[in-house]
Amino acid sequence: SNFYYTFKIIFTDVTVMLDDITVGYYDSETSTYITRGNTTNEDDMYNLGDNTAIREHLYDHLVDKLRRENHTDSLVVYQILGLCELLDKDKSGQFIIKNAFSGSTTDELQYFDGKFTYNGPLKYTDQESDPVLQLLMWYHEVFSYPNCLNTLRSYLKKRGAQVKRKVKPRVRLIKKAFSDSGGFRVSCLATGFYPRHINLTLFRDKQPVADHEITGGDLLPNADGTYQMRKSLEIRAADKHRYTCSATHLSLDNKLDIDLGMVISSVLVVLALGLVLMTVIGVFKWRRRRHSGNT
Structure with a gap:
């Protein structure tokens, strides 16, 4: 100390x-x-x-x-x-x-x-x-x-x-699309951790992405005394590689890996649920109007 x-x-x-x-x-x-x-x-x-x-x-x-x-x-x-x-x-x-x-x-x-x-x-x-x-x-x-x-x-x-004290980081991958090029930026964010030392790494097909390709990586304080770190990478639309974010911290027994595919799958699941919900609502309204017309 x-x-x-x-x-x-x-x-x-x-x-x-x-x-x-x-x-x-x-x-x-x-x-x-x-x-x-x-x-x-x-x-x-x-x-x-x-x-x-x-x-x-x-x-x-x-x-x-x-x-x-x-x-x-x-x-x-x-x-x-x-x-x-x-x-x-x-x-x-x-x-x-x-x-x-x-x-x-x-x-x-x-x-x-x-x-x-x-x-x-x-x-x-x-x-x-x-x-x-x-x-x-x-x-x-x-x-x-x-x-x-x-x-x-x-x-x-x-x-x-x-x-x-040891506080576990909350780690997530954030995907932001570029409307002009069709590509997107993927950001690996770890926040809410203590102590300040953390190893945050972006992988491409299980190989670490070169430092010159990554932006960010600064350690920033949170208002509650914990810390956060963000690393970002721009990916082309035609890119077919698999990307993973890995965090190693004293509060974690093992390293924490978040796969970009999990983010995409989550988005698709949300969209699918939204479509199902809209369909159910549409059918309900159609039946209600039909029932009202018959009476």
Whole structure:
């Protein structure tokens, strides 16, 4: 599981996320921490440490950047991304601090298995002699990293069911005809699934369709916290191949296959039922008129 938070300068807002779920955010205008999707009253800002220190840290970095760079834009944005991980059996994973100024990453500090890795303006030979960087590493190792892990454990205890849940996708093939060419577009849609990782594949005669023939494939969020994905393929009118949509997801014991023939058959069944219903109604009306005429 991942826990990460972002800070955006000007308003100094803080967004707190557990994996891909927003569990809360800090509103600097009201100086309050607001929970999202909370079922208890246990979530609060103390888990993130001293918020005054966070604001001062952001302000100091912004001022330092403005001094070093000739920045003329009216709006200046400084961002920090902090991330820590817990692996299996509560083993501590990596810790990352990434800084961005005006939309571009300026430097990144990683800590894992007792070792720091730094990518930024300082050269490798300067890193060990730079007192500011050494102090920053010490601060993250002693305070930031343990605090982030404790916060992650706390949220996993209270919100773990949300990120560990499994929701099966609803998969269907949608056929849309082109009136001008006689061909059609077939779309494979999987929606309502969680977690976000899914393998959605279109097959032609049991062989995967080449990626350059397929459009779509972007992972999109739903309003209820689940996800959806759609992949589409244009097919000519004279095409006689068999097309299948296959979905593989953690919530499924086996892969889910939907055949295009099932879609066509379903449409034909609906049309046939419609014709039968119209025939029955017509016969009923004819008999009723005949009966009325005889009387």
